Amino acid sequence: MTLQPGPFDPGPEGLDTHLVLENDRGQLSLWPAWGAVPAGWRAVFGPAPHPACLRRVARDGRPAPR
Numbered sequence: 001m002t003l004q005p006g007p008f009d010p011g012p013e014g015l016d017t018h019l020v021l022e023n024d025r026g027q028l029s030l031w032p033a034w035g036a037v038p039a040g041w042r043a044v045f046g047p048a049p050h051p052a053c054l055r056r057v058a059r060d061g062r063p064a065p066r
Helices: 050-060
Strands: 018-023 028-032 041-048
Touching: 018 050, 028 041, 028 050, 041 050
Parallel strands: none
Antiparallel strands: 018 028, 018 041
């Protein structure tokens, strides 16, 4: 059995493992590159390494609500 990494697992260093998504309200979310982009969201950055995606979300300061 092969286990998928968790959606916010940083994954192997230096690999393009994540995306930054944005919805119609301008909210951002970190998303695994291996997952399908949910309806209502679009990729605005990546795929890129986890730290680069975190920096992009932090820079724009528009995280999605929990």
